[in-house]
Amino acid sequence: MKIDFDGIQAFVVIAELGGFNKAAEHLHVTQTALTRRIQKLEAYLDLKLLDRTTRYVELTAVGREFLPQARVIVGEMTAAVSRLKDMSKNSRGNFTLACVPTMAGQILPKLMREYAKSCPRNRIRLLDATSYEVRDAVLNSQAELGIGIHGEQHPDLNETPLFDDPLMFFCRESNPLSSRESVTWSDMSDADLIVVSNLTATRVFMDYQLAKRGISLSGAYEVQHHATAISLVAAGVGCAILPASTFQEGDRPGVRRIPLVSPIVKRKVILITRKNNTLSPAAEAFFELIKKTHFGLTPTT
Amino acid sequence: MKIDFDGIQAFVVIAELGGFNKAAEHLHVTQTALTRRIQKLEAYLDLKLLDRTTRYVELTAVGREFLPQARVIVGEMTAAVSRLKDMSKNSRGNFTLACVPTMAGQILPKLMREYAKSCPRNRIRLLDATSYEVRDAVLNSQAELGIGIHGEQHPDLNETPLFDDPLMFFCRESNPLSSRESVTWSDMSDADLIVVSNLTATRVFMDYQLAKRGISLSGAYEVQHHATAISLVAAGVGCAILPASTFQEGDRPGVRRIPLVSPIVKRKVILITRKNNTLSPAAEAFFELIKKTHFGLTPTT
DNA sequence: CTTGATATATGCGCATATCGCAATAGATTC
DNA sequence: GAATCTATTGCGATATGCGCATATATCAAG
Incomplete structure (x- = not known):
């Protein structure tokens, strides 16, 4: 049998609001659905969580014991999920960028200011390192993006000329x-x-x-x-x-x-990414930004 | 849209075992089902959690960030649920019994020894109190069961003569x-x-x-x-x-x-319970035990 | 380059879970 | 005893999720 999150959430909300109807409104479903969820959950657990007459709802001893745990579970679940949804919707989150020192000192400050404007709450972890270290960092996923110098090709890396x-x-x-x-x-x-x-x-x-x-x-x-x-x-x-x-x-x-x-x-300045690796929304936003940017130097042919 | 526990669980197991097939076996479903769960979850979150070719599965940056949280969620969920199931199946758990001192000293020791035999891991919290306090304790759910003396009836209490x-x-x-x-x-x-x-x-x-x-x-x-x-x-x-x-x-x-x-x-010695209140499995087991017990004194007519 | 092995993705059909609506039943209030 | 409030239940419509068979992509070997 499958674990039933809906049931547990229903239980918590009903216990919290003290009734099926109020809980139903809060969860945007009919009260009927909640009755069924609770019934299913109780049948699955083989015990009663709520003592209910047609008039009142009350926790059983077991329900009282379970409520705090359930609250934690539901809380963490919804928090984690909404963090993730928020992350994708607003390109929020942090990512690591590896960069050779020359670029870190010259073009990066501009880019980072620009990035901060569109994604004010994101943090870029900056890893400044030699050209070889930048490649390695991207290869083993220490960094999602790398700014480096074109050299030897690597089968697992993609290069975007800048x-x-x-x-x-x-x-x-x-x-x-x-x-x-x-x-x-x-x-x-x-x-x-x-x-x-x-x-x-x-x-x-x-x-x-x-x-x-x-x-x-x-x-x-x-x-x-x-x-x-x-x-x-x-x-x-x-x-x-x-x-x-x-x-x-x-x-x-x-x-x-x-x-x-x-x-x-x-030398060709390139943006390095791993092949077959989806960028996080935060890194993706930076990637888009850097592709749109026109650098004051000879553009790559 | 509903929060999908199955998807998160699938994600964790796949990440942990490093592949859909292994995870499918572990979860006793087909690999197809897992593909669909992950697809659904990713569509819901609007981001990718797993980078997968047809050959390899790898976490994305977001996936790596989410995995520890997901692990916690799945762990707590399954732990809490299995605790509850265990509680009902084996009548496990603790409960509080309110009892007048006379009975606590005379008939209770025998009962508790008996109870310990059938439910060795359960603890009974014993509340010894006056007859009035016993009634009150049951009334306000401080205790699930009460052993007391028959007196005034109360509309919310049930009495079982002992x-x-x-x-x-x-x-x-x-x-x-x-x-x-x-x-x-x-x-x-x-x-x-x-x-x-x-x-x-x-x-x-x-x-x-x-x-x-x-x-x-x-x-x-x-x-x-x-x-x-x-x-x-x-x-x-x-x-x-x-x-x-x-x-x-x-x-x-x-x-x-x-x-x-x-x-x-x-005087009539009675077992007191609340009306409309389901007993916890642990208390229920004690209730059954006490009803089966023959006391060495005049049984109630 | 082809072939075989292996791992994930997809098309399709079925089983069933879930929902909402409407009606029912139990409990409280006046 | 009627009115009212709340949970439950019957039922039909729908969505969901699964598994089977098959397709597709990747890697390794010859």
């Missing part, structure tokens, strides 16, 4: 190249170059792209973080090659960002 | 009346009488019965409890008039209990 992020040349205004419209890789052969560590996806990607074209770079300095590199440039230590998105024009006075061509090397 | 409890004459063996087969009220006119306080139902009843026949008694001593009266008799202070059930032949060496006639005055 925009291209070309490598650019960063220097002080005092640098002889600073007035150029664009700079070629060969222009920098004797510059004091600051590059990011070869533990980062940016560097690995860059080396790979240049090697294909037979270009080799001698970095004078190697740092861990993009932000550090920019600070060094600002301090006049040298020039840097960094993704365009690292920097917005005007972020730092005295620092210029110049397109780097021959060839143009650009 | 046995008649005649008043008897108690004296030491050294008393001149001790060898008599019976004693009349007039025999005791000049004895040192010990009677219970006129705050007790026994005394009120006795006075009323005697007054009807124009007999008046001069009590030399007045005590609160029957047990005290007997102790005084044993100590040779005087003779006492007490209900027969107070005392079993041989309880106290040297004390005799002699029928008191002309007239025979007997």
